[in-house]
Amino acid sequence: MSISTTPPPENGTSNRWPAWFRKEQQEAWELFQFLPQPKRNDEPWRFANLKAIDLSEFHAAAPSQDAAALVARSSAHTDLAAKLVFANEVLVHNDQVGLPAGVLLLPMEEAAKNHEELFRKSFMTSDVRLGSKKFAALHHAHLHSGAFVYVPQGVVIEKPIEIWHWVEGENATIFPHTLIVLAEGASATVIDHFVSSRDERSLAIAVNDLTLGTNAKLHYVGVQEWSDKATAFHINTTEVEKEGVSTALQMNLGGAYIRGESDSHLLGEESRSVMLSINPASGTREIDQRTFQDHFAPRATSDLLYHNALADSSRTIFAGLIKVEEAAHETDAYQKVRNLMLSDEAEANSMPGLEILADNVRCTHGATSGELNEDELFYMMARGIPPKQAAQLIVRGFFGTVLERLENEPLHEHLGEILDRKLGF
Amino acid sequence: MSAHSLSIRDLHASIGDKPILKGLTLDIPKGEVHAIMGKNGAGKSTLAKIMAGHPDYTVTSGDVLLDGESILGLEPDVRARLGLFLAFQYPMEIPGVTIANFIRAALQARLPEGEELEATDYYAKLYAKMDALSVPRNFTSRSVNEGFSGGEKKRCEILQMAMLEPSYAVLDETDSGLDIDALKIVSAGVNALRGPNIGMLVITHYQRLLDYIVPDKVHVMSEGRIIHSGDKDLALKLEAEGYDWVEKQFGESGIKAA
Ligand SMILES: Nc1ncnc2c1ncn2[C@@H]1O[C@H](COP(=O)(O)OP(=O)(O)OP(=O)(O)O)[C@@H](O)[C@H]1O
Ligand SMILES: [Mg+2]
Numbered sequence: 223m224s225i226s227t228t229p230p231p232e233n234g235t236s237n238r239w240p241a242w243f244r245k246e247q248q249e250a251w252e253l254f255q256f257l258p259q260p261k262r263n264d265e266p267w268r269f270a271n272l273k274a275i276d277l278s279e280f281h282a283a284a285p286s287q288d289a290a291a292l293v294a295r296s297s298a299h300t301d302l303a304a305k306l307v308f309a310n311e312v313l314v315h316n317d318q319v320g321l322p323a324g325v326l327l328l329p330m331e332e333a334a335k336n337h338e339e340l341f342r343k344s345f346m347t348s349d350v351r352l353g354s355k356k357f358a359a360l361h362h363a364h365l366h367s368g369a370f371v372y373v374p375q376g377v378v379i380e381k382p383i384e385i386w387h388w389v390e391g392e393n394a395t396i397f398p399h400t401l402i403v404l405a406e407g408a409s410a411t412v413i414d415h416f417v418s419s420r421d422e423r424s425l426a427i428a429v430n431d432l433t434l435g436t437n438a439k440l441h442y443v444g445v446q447e448w449s450d451k452a453t454a455f456h457i458n459t460t461e462v463e464k465e466g467v468s469t470a471l472q473m474n475l476g477g478a479y480i481r482g483e484s485d486s487h488l489l490g491e492e493s494r495s496v497m498l499s500i501n502p503a504s505g506t507r508e509i510d511q512r513t514f515q516d517h518f519a520p521r522a523t524s525d526l527l528y529h530n531a532l533a534d535s536s537r538t539i540f541a542g543l544i545k546v547e548e549a550a551h552e553t554d555a556y557q558k559v560r561n562l563m564l565s566d567e568a569e570a571n572s573m574p575g576l577e578i579l580a581d582n583v584r585c586t587h588g589a590t591s592g593e594l595n596e597d598e599l600f601y602m603m604a605r606g607i608p609p610k611q612a613a614q615l616i617v618r619g620f621f622g623t624v625l626e627r628l629e630n631e632p633l634h635e636h637l638g639e640i641l642d643r644k645l646g647f
Numbered sequence: 648m649s650a651h652s653l654s655i656r657d658l659h660a661s662i663g664d665k666p667i668l669k670g671l672t673l674d675i676p677k678g679e680v681h682a683i684m685g686k687n688g689a690g691k692s693t694l695a696k697i698m699a700g701h702p703d704y705t706v707t708s709g710d711v712l713l714d715g716e717s718i719l720g721l722e723p724d725v726r727a728r729l730g731l732f733l734a735f736q737y738p739m740e741i742p743g744v745t746i747a748n749f750i751r752a753a754l755q756a757r758l759p760e761g762e763e764l765e766a767t768d769y770y771a772k773l774y775a776k777m778d779a780l781s782v783p784r785n786f787t788s789r790s791v792n793e794g795f796s797g798g799e800k801k802r803c804e805i806l807q808m809a810m811l812e813p814s815y816a817v818l819d820e821t822d823s824g825l826d827i828d829a830l831k832i833v834s835a836g837v838n839a840l841r842g843p844n845i846g847m848l849v850i851t852h853y854q855r856l857l858d859y860i861v862p863d864k865v866h867v868m869s870e871g872r873i874i875h876s877g878d879k880d881l882a883l884k885l886e887a888e889g890y891d892w893v894e895k896q897f898g899e900s901g902i903k904a905a
Contacts, residue, residue: 596702601739604699605753605807606727615752619743619790626743 225395225425226254226277230363238331238366240338250362257356266353269539269571270510274453274479275357280425282364283394289314292419296386298445299413299636303381309388309419311366311396320381326372327383330399333370340372344403344433348459352483352512357455361397361427368399373408375435382411382441382633389426389448390419398428404438404466411441411633416456418449418476426454434466436490441469441630445640448476450505456482460497464490464519469628471498473637474509475644482511488522488550497526498628500621502645503536503568513542515557517550517580526557529624531617532568541573544587548579557587562620564594564613618645650715652676653698653731653815653846658709660697667693669871670709675846677814682849682857684882685868686890691850692736694868695819699733700726713815728757730814734804734821736850740792746803747773747787750810757811776809780836781829797824805836812840817848822856834859854886869898 230247239247260267260275286292286309293315296307304327307315313329321327326337334341350358369385387398400414418424426448434440448454454477460468474480486495501509515524530538544555561570572589594613602612621641625634653675660668667690675681685691697704698711700723710717718726741749750773755764777784780802792800801821808816818837822830837860841847849860857865857879865881866873869890874897875881885893 595739598739598741600699600701600723601735602741602749602752603723604727604733604735605749605811606724606756607752608724608756609722611752611756612724615744615749616741618748619741622743622745622790 223281224278225280225282225364226360228282240335243334247363247365250359254356254359254363257359259356260353264353266512266541268541268573270481271479271508271537274508275481277425280393280395283310283389283391283396285312286310286314286388286390286419292388292390296388296415298415298640299382299384301381303379303383305384305386306369307386307388308367308398310390310394311398313367322377322379324374324377325379326370328370330365330368330370330401333401337372340403341370341401344431345401346429346431348461348485348487350457350459350483352485352514354455354457354481354483357427358429358457361399361429361457364397365399366397368401371400371402371410371412373404373410375405376407378409379411382413384413384415386415386417387426387428388417388419389424389452390422391424392422393424394422395425395427398426400430402431402440402442403433404435404440406435407437408435409439411630413443413445416444416446416448416454418447418452421449421451423451424449424453426452427457428455429457430459432458432460432468432470434460434462434468434493436463437465438463439467441628441633442471443633443637444472445637446472446474446476446480447644450476450478450507452477453479454481456480458482458484460484460486460495461489462487462493462495462522465492466490467494467496469496469498471500471624471628471637473500473641475502477509478507480507480509482509483513484511485514486516486524488515488517488524489519491519491521493519493522495524496627497524498624499528500624500641501528501530501538502617502621503530503538504533506535508537510539511541513540515542515544515555517544517546517553517555519550521552522550523554524556525627527624527627528559529562529620530560530570531562531564531620532570533564535565535567537569539571540589541575542587543575543577544585545577546580546583546585551580551582553580553583553585555583555585559589560620561589561591562594562617563591564617614645618642652714653848654712655694655698656710656712658694658697658711659707660693660704661707662693662704666707667704667871668697671868671872673866673873675815675848677846678843679863680841680847680849680860681864681866682851682862682882683866683868684851684885689868690871691868692819695733695817695850698817699723699731724756732808732811732813732816734801734808734816734818736819736823738792738800738804740790742790742793744791745788746791749791750807753807753811773810776806779839780806780809781832782806798826798829801825802829802833805833809836809840814844815846815848816840817850819850820852821849822851822853830856831859854882857882867893867897869894874898
């Protein structure tokens, strides 16, 4: 049965979640059914491939056949604070060697039961307003598990927390979720890995909620390596209080159709959100990204940098809005999308937007498209590098300039290696 | 013409339909250093880029031979792997590509298929060459030429040359933009590479460079041709008296007048 016609389990069939959450799931299911499928004329779906978001052929995922094998394959960073592995939404590995006292790293259903207040305060609290409200409702309705990260006041986790989300099975659907709450002055690095067990068609509707308290510092990275046949939604909400700094990077290295929505709320004075994305698109891959930099408080900064490299007949869509609310004077908001066109058949659509309701603000936005620079290519060839490798290096460099924005040298290096592997170095 | 030389034969070349090289002949035997001097716009950089295979220029007649084999039909990267090196007058910036990765890719391209460059040896050699050229070691992780000063760019060109060990090198105004100390360091770097296994063509506007890199021959280029050649003293005379006399005596206009 299609996932879009499968209601969540009724009360009683499952006590994984507390009753109040199961009730929410029923409501979310009703909302999902009530909300219409996106249509051609809906602004948040302009240029979008609506055929790609037809969910009728996808069904709920059965438990993974060989979770141990997936755990063995869940290896990227060598020096971690903790690692969780989910295989078809089931937590199959939980290793918490290097977590400081007081940090909570739990499967979400456990957090909902034992830390209800914390959970409720930050679980999908803001409106999904960039187009995928319907799909977020389906996610809520069917949510099976996920990672809940809470870092208490003043606690700094030096090493990364790594979370793996595996999908397995032809046309299987999963709903990965990562919820991160950093209390005042807390600091953490979290890397979400999204991976397909096999070269299969699948659906993922992934959500992450990032909540940063006063002066908290978060590095969040989504390393998306779904199979080249996969459809995926990645829906992010980031809320930053006073002087908090969120740096979030989404690397879309796989997938046939990827819809990304990233919504930053600059809630506190001098808060900061850095929104980064690296998108190598090839074959017929489509990457459709919608972003919102919403400034509520004075002197906050947001800094968006998306780099798309488009080969073959791939397609990208970027629609980004910077909004400066009335109180947010002295806002500094920056938005830049660069498309590196590697093929005549590729298509990049960029729609930057600006809405300013306050005075004395600085907002810069722009989208550029360009081809490989002939003089750069010649320079590299004059060193003996064949044109294909030269082009690869230029593309790698193009993405490298995004990684540099992380301002975290070990993380930068680690992700650089992942990128090298993916780009074939 | 010898089998061990970089040889330019009556070369005519143009950009669009504008002729720039108009019958240029020059022979740089392995083991020698030749200098080319000439006014702005004489076509010196054009010559360098044509030898390296820049796609913008069209060779209309003549030939360029590397150790007796024509290279004009070859792609720039093939020419480079055959042993030709060009130090650019204006080196390109390549955002996000580190110097270490850039030079490594260039060396890797010279290895047989399937063979991997040995990382430890590579870094040892890279650091040794950087030290010799007074290039700070932290430059390895900086993007190629991005944000470099003029002098730093030129030093990195010579660093690349030192790492790639070409059999023929064309240095296009590698001295311009260098302060006195850097000029000495770069010259020492170039001199260290001098020897029986390399032929060099040094393009410069300043006789001063040739005090440090003493050439075997000096050529004067004007309007797309070599109009006069001599020994290192020719550079001194050009420095003292300018180009007018040599152009009058040997140049297009001079010949017509004669
Ligand atoms: N891409 C180009 N398009 C048009 N004209 C060009 C191009 N490249 C070179 N030229 C012209 O060819 C002539 C020779 O230029 P070139 O750069 O080779 O001179 P040069 O001798 O290196 O000068 P300088 O000493 O100033 O470096 C100049 O008149 C220049 O304007
Ligand atoms: Mg020049």
